[in-house]
Amino acid sequence: MKLFSILTILGITSATTWADEKPPADALPLSKVIEMIENKGYTPVVEVNFDDGKWEIEAYKDANKRELHVNAKSGEIEADKAED
DSSP states (O other): OHHHHHHHHHHHHHHOOOOSOOOOTTSOOHHHHHHHHHHTTOOSEEEEEEETTEEEEEEEETTEEEEEEEETTTOOEEEEEEOO
């Protein structure tokens, strides 16, 4: 599982578009957030941005592309909507 997460994060790094905003000092590591998302069935993760104090993550669940808004400190999914 750890190797898969590392490979996933490496793939995300190349697909990530970073905004000027930076996560807060007490935010969970991105690797932990991705692991939490994957454990909830969202895989593969295809794009990650940090904006307006939240992680914006695009990932697939049940073959449907989803856009997630994730709390940077808790890793809690605050919004989950269909992505076109």
